[in-house]
Amino acid sequence: MKSNDSGTYSPPKPDGRLIYYHVADEDGEVDDAMEEYSFTFKGKSVEELTHRLEEETGLHDLVVCNRSPLNGKLYPLRLQLPPNNATMHVVVVPSTSIELQWND
Numbered sequence: 001m002k003s004n005d006s007g008t009y010s011p012p013k014p015d016g017r018l019i020y021y022h023v024a025d026e027d028g029e030v031d032d033a034m035e036e037y038s039f040t041f042k043g044k045s046v047e048e049l050t051h052r053l054e055e056e057t058g059l060h061d062l063v064v065c066n067r068s069p070l071n072g073k074l075y076p077l078r079l080q081l082p083p084n085n086a087t088m089h090v091v092v093v094p095s096t097s098i099e100l101q102w103n104d
Contacts, residue, residue, distance in 0.1 A: 016042035017085035019049070021092055023057055024065075028074065028097040036089070046077045053092050065091045 020038045022030045041052055050064050065074040067089070074091055082088065 016040045018087040020089045024091055024093040026094060026097050028093055030091055046081060057092055061095045063093045063095050065093050067091060
């Protein structure tokens with residue numbers, strides 16, 4: 001344990017952000033009963049995160065999505081990652097199933 005000058009415990013600062021992810025099936029569906037995987041990510045862009053998830057999953061040509069808290073639908077991450085290395089929950093979707101997801 002690490003303590004500061006006042007003697008109180010201060011947890012170590014995280015090195016990067018924690019990413020939790022599920023992998024969708026070919027139909028773009030996610031089984032929430034399946035285990036959610038995680039890793040620490042030190043990158044800053046959606047492109048870097050996509051490459052890291054390709055390495056983690058062994059999948060190629062994938063899309064990284066967020067689940068909307070309002071309607072539960074998946075939306076692709078396109079711009080920046082949230083600031084301050086905030087923990088993220090994402091869904092990895094094969095790019096072939098994206099059209100099915102957004103043409104409904």
